[in-house]
Each structure stands twice: as structure tokens, then as C-alpha cells.
Amino acid sequence: MTGRMAESGTAIGIGVGPGDPELMTLKGARILSGATVVAYPAPEHGDSLARTIAAPHLRADATEIAIRMPLSGDRFPIGAVYNRAALEIGAHLARGEDVAVLCEGDPFFYGSFMYVFARLAERWPVQVVPGVSSLTACAAVTGTALAALTDVLTVLPGPLPDYALRARLIETDAAAIIKVGRHLPRLRALLDELGLTGQARYVERATMDQQHICPLADATNAAAPYFSMILVHKRGTAWA
Amino acid sequence: MTGRMAESGTAIGIGVGPGDPELMTLKGARILSGATVVAYPAPEHGDSLARTIAAPHLRADATEIAIRMPLSGDRFPIGAVYNRAALEIGAHLARGEDVAVLCEGDPFFYGSFMYVFARLAERWPVQVVPGVSSLTACAAVTGTALAALTDVLTVLPGPLPDYALRARLIETDAAAIIKVGRHLPRLRALLDELGLTGQARYVERATMDQQHICPLADATNAAAPYFSMILVHKRGTAWA
Structure with a gap:
């Protein structure tokens, strides 16, 4: 040596x-x-x-x-x-x-x-x-842009308490709620209270074989798998 | 036919x-x-x-x-x-x-x-x-996670007025300010007012040949190029 x-x-x-x-x-x-x-x-x-x-x-x-x-x-x-x-x-x-x-x-x-x-x-x-994140993967499979121009986009973990989520959902233009899991029924109720159900979509296992996408109103399961997300677009899908 | x-x-x-x-x-x-x-x-x-x-x-x-x-x-x-x-x-x-x-x-x-x-x-x-976004690319080149656990992560376009940016920066745990451009001096002053300069980094042309990363305090240029971002981590880089 x-x-x-x-x-x-x-x-x-x-x-x-x-x-x-x-x-x-x-x-x-x-x-x-x-x-x-x-x-x-x-x-x-x-x-x-x-x-x-x-x-x-x-x-x-x-x-x-x-x-x-x-x-x-x-x-x-x-x-x-x-x-x-x-x-x-x-x-x-x-x-x-x-x-x-x-x-x-x-x-x-x-x-x-x-x-x-x-x-x-x-x-x-x-x-x-870096890799492709679940955020852009979920946007891609729903065929809807996450955000544009001067939109504020907020990533919100589902386990946050209602008051914290409510304040951010009121303020933001678009939101991605991650870590949905067992919080799905509570999150659905909260978005409904805020009048955002119609602009919210539920995405499960984006880009995987068992991928599932539906309007949030149709996601009536009691719990979501780990790989799931709720996307909220206040301005809907009218980007043209 | x-x-x-x-x-x-x-x-x-x-x-x-x-x-x-x-x-x-x-x-x-x-x-x-x-x-x-x-x-x-x-x-x-x-x-x-x-x-x-x-x-x-x-x-x-x-x-x-x-x-x-x-x-x-x-x-x-x-x-x-x-x-x-x-x-x-x-x-x-x-x-x-x-x-x-x-x-x-x-x-x-x-x-x-x-x-x-x-x-x-x-x-x-x-x-x-979907592709690798500038968001995760900037995080990768700075060697610092964007967000974890129940952190709220907010993407904020720099052209938004001060009052809109201020409200969101106060509320969020981590922020990515995009479309910095000519707004750089104003954004620097705003983050300074909020006491966030020490937790903010400036990233220019992430993953490109001319990539440049520095503490926000050192980004004293009058304008940033199109491909630039300011990352703010309120809890700093202590993830361990």
C-alpha cells in the first residue's frame, strides 16, 4: 500500500x-x-x-x-x-x-x-x-393541464386537517391533493362543501396497468390506494 | 375509392x-x-x-x-x-x-x-x-427535496402582484417561484421582507450547460433568463 x-x-x-x-x-x-x-x-x-x-x-x-x-x-x-x-x-x-x-x-x-x-x-x-413525478403523470393521463399563465398550483397532502386544506383550496387556482388513502371520503366531503366537486378528478395508479380515472363524484370507495391523487382545476378544462 | x-x-x-x-x-x-x-x-x-x-x-x-x-x-x-x-x-x-x-x-x-x-x-x-418538469429538475440540481410528509408546496408565477405572492408565501411550507424574468429584483425584495432570503435559492437553466445555482442573496442580476426559478424551503435543508 x-x-x-x-x-x-x-x-x-x-x-x-x-x-x-x-x-x-x-x-x-x-x-x-x-x-x-x-x-x-x-x-x-x-x-x-x-x-x-x-x-x-x-x-x-x-x-x-x-x-x-x-x-x-x-x-x-x-x-x-x-x-x-x-x-x-x-x-x-x-x-x-x-x-x-x-x-x-x-x-x-x-x-x-x-x-x-x-x-x-x-x-x-x-x-x-430527476424523474417524471406523479404530478405530471396524473395530468398527462387525464389529458388536462395542471396550470398555466399566472395560475397558482398548490400541492396538498391529504392527511392535513380540514381547516388547513380549506384555506389553501379557497386561495389556489389549481390543486393536486396527494397521499389520499383513507382520507378520500373526508376530502370528497370537503371539496363538495367548497363547491369544487365538479372540477375535481380522481386518478389511481397513473400510467400503471391498473390505472383508473374518474370524476371525483364517482370515487365512492372508502379508501384510495397509496398511488392516487385528486386534481382540482378551478377554471375547468377550458384552455383554448 | x-x-x-x-x-x-x-x-x-x-x-x-x-x-x-x-x-x-x-x-x-x-x-x-x-x-x-x-x-x-x-x-x-x-x-x-x-x-x-x-x-x-x-x-x-x-x-x-x-x-x-x-x-x-x-x-x-x-x-x-x-x-x-x-x-x-x-x-x-x-x-x-x-x-x-x-x-x-x-x-x-x-x-x-x-x-x-x-x-x-x-x-x-x-x-x-409526461416529461421531467423544471420543478423536479431544479430540486435535483440543488440537491434539496422540494417537499416531504405533510408539507404544502406552492408553485407561484413571478408576475403575480406582491400582495398575492406575499399571502401564499406566508402560508406555504415550500414554494417554487417560476417565470422569474424581469421580476427578480421585486421577488428578492419581497422574500427579504418576509425573512425568507436565507432559505431561498436561485436556479438558472437547470440541467443545461450554462446551469447556475446560488443563494438568492447572490442573485443580484436585474433580470433572470426565461429558464430560472426561485426555490424556498422554510424548513431549510434539514431532512434527516
Whole structure:
């Protein structure tokens, strides 16, 4: 040994897009096809959606790190999962290996994976390759622009309390309500109270095989899946 | 002629991403490589940015429709430009040819090209392939998440008057101010008044060769180029 340290690797966060594997970027696909270490979020049991989207580009000999999220954060704190993932990824970076870190949609648009990234960034070089977010994917599949000209567009997480949502929905020109889940009936009632039901659409699993789009009034299910969104256009769809 | 009409073509809006040609999607590249007619927005004189981004995928024998925007809308109304473009594209669709319509970033995120689309959709089948928007591109190059958990994220066009911007900036957790242009000095003063300068960053031409990122306090130019954005994170960059 001559005393020279090997250069450390880089953690590269890659947004794999909203679901359709073809909505990955050329850059994401190129980096993945050369990546010898690939990390991705996964449920406690079963397949990782991010890995499934990226599968056509993964090397057969890549080392894979599945970051499994426990169903209950009580049993095993989420922070500990991120800490462990950062350590495992960091061990590869220390050996000079780059690590591709897959993220559904875009890494920095409400992605829980930014927490692993924050931990890595304290010590290692990190880069992010942006991806197509669920926001623009939902707009595309509904065939309606999100916003134009001097419209204010507000992204609102569904778990926010009614008073917080109400104030923002009154003020904005267009809104995307994310993280709908079990809040769907409450959100439907709130938009109805504001007279916005007619301008609201419900989108489930945009660009995926099981995609479903309908007027919000028809979304009478008691709960929405994780990948769902409500789009509200106050000026309707009259863009011409 | 047997009296059977040829099926009409489809207008396919393709988001080519924020500037780096590798940030186009696989789907966009695939469709373009087979497209025999390609339309794109262009300045009155000179090259189209959208076409430049997409150039590696264009067929040499493709028919190209440059939709040139006059520098002054007074001289030749923008609406007339869109009308003429829709007619020209429609003539190809009527002959059963698909037409790929290029859009910088994402077609439905403040893209002026949605106006051509609205006109086409009245008469022809249209589809949209979402792209990486300037929003997630700016977040990626600054290395900072846009929003997380129950953060409210607001997209604010810079030309809005101070009172409208002030109200939204006070209420939101994170903001992306777009269409900065000549409003930069006014926006800087407004964010300073609100005590948000320290949490604001200025991004110019994200992912392009001439990309420039700096704290907002250092963006002392009198005007910003078209492709610029101010990102405001009230909780700073502490995501861990």
C-alpha cells in the first residue's frame, strides 16, 4: 500500500418515474445499466415497485440492497431503517463503488427516500437524477393541464386537517391533493362543501396497468390506494 | 375509392424534459424515433430548444413543423399562431399520420403548448407523454427535496402582484417561484421582507450547460433568463 486512499463512490438517486417503465429517463436507464450496486425501497414482504419499474435495465450481476419498510413503525422505527440502509450503502461507497438508489416518481417530490439521501449526503458524494413525478403523470393521463399563465398550483397532502386544506383550496387556482388513502371520503366531503366537486378528478395508479380515472363524484370507495391523487382545476378544462 | 375513410392520426405531446437531452423519457425517445411528422415551438428567429433537446432521436426524413412565436404578440396575436399550428398539424392527422408535438419540460406544467393541444383535442385524438418538469429538475440540481410528509408546496408565477405572492408565501411550507424574468429584483425584495432570503435559492437553466445555482442573496442580476426559478424551503435543508 502506498498510503493513497481509494476515491469514494457516489450515491446516485434515480427517479424511475410514476409506473410505466418507459417513463424512466434515458439517463436513469444508462446509469442503471452500468450499476454494480443498486438499492431500492421495498415493502416488508414482497416486490419493490421501484425495482420492478427499473428491472429491464438492471445488470444480472448487480448487488441489490432492498430497503424494507416495516408495516408498523412502532415495532421498528423508520429512522433505524434509514440509518441501517445508509450504513449498508456507505460500505460500498467507501470501497469506491457507486450505488444507484432507485426512487418511485421523482426522488425529491415527497419521496420518503430523501431521508436515506440526507444521511448519505453528510458523508459521501451524492447526485440526483430527476424523474417524471406523479404530478405530471396524473395530468398527462387525464389529458388536462395542471396550470398555466399566472395560475397558482398548490400541492396538498391529504392527511392535513380540514381547516388547513380549506384555506389553501379557497386561495389556489389549481390543486393536486396527494397521499389520499383513507382520507378520500373526508376530502370528497370537503371539496363538495367548497363547491369544487365538479372540477375535481380522481386518478389511481397513473400510467400503471391498473390505472383508473374518474370524476371525483364517482370515487365512492372508502379508501384510495397509496398511488392516487385528486386534481382540482378551478377554471375547468377550458384552455383554448 | 371504396368510400372507406382512412383512420385519422394521433397528436402525441411529448415532454422532452428540462434541458439535458438524457432527461428525455424512453417513451418519448421511442415515439420520436418513429415519428414522420414532428412539430415544436420555436422563437421568431433561430433554433427551437425543444428540437435541440430531442435532436438525437429525430428521423432525418421527418417532416418538421416549427411553430414560431412572434416576439411581440401585438404584431401577430399568439392565438392566431396556435390556430395556424393546429390547422397545419391537423392536415397531417387527417391523412392518418401521427404527429409528435415537442414541449420543453412537461407539456402540462405551465407549458404554453397546451393551447395548441386544446385546439387539436377538439377534433383529433391526442395523447400526452409526461416529461421531467423544471420543478423536479431544479430540486435535483440543488440537491434539496422540494417537499416531504405533510408539507404544502406552492408553485407561484413571478408576475403575480406582491400582495398575492406575499399571502401564499406566508402560508406555504415550500414554494417554487417560476417565470422569474424581469421580476427578480421585486421577488428578492419581497422574500427579504418576509425573512425568507436565507432559505431561498436561485436556479438558472437547470440541467443545461450554462446551469447556475446560488443563494438568492447572490442573485443580484436585474433580470433572470426565461429558464430560472426561485426555490424556498422554510424548513431549510434539514431532512434527516
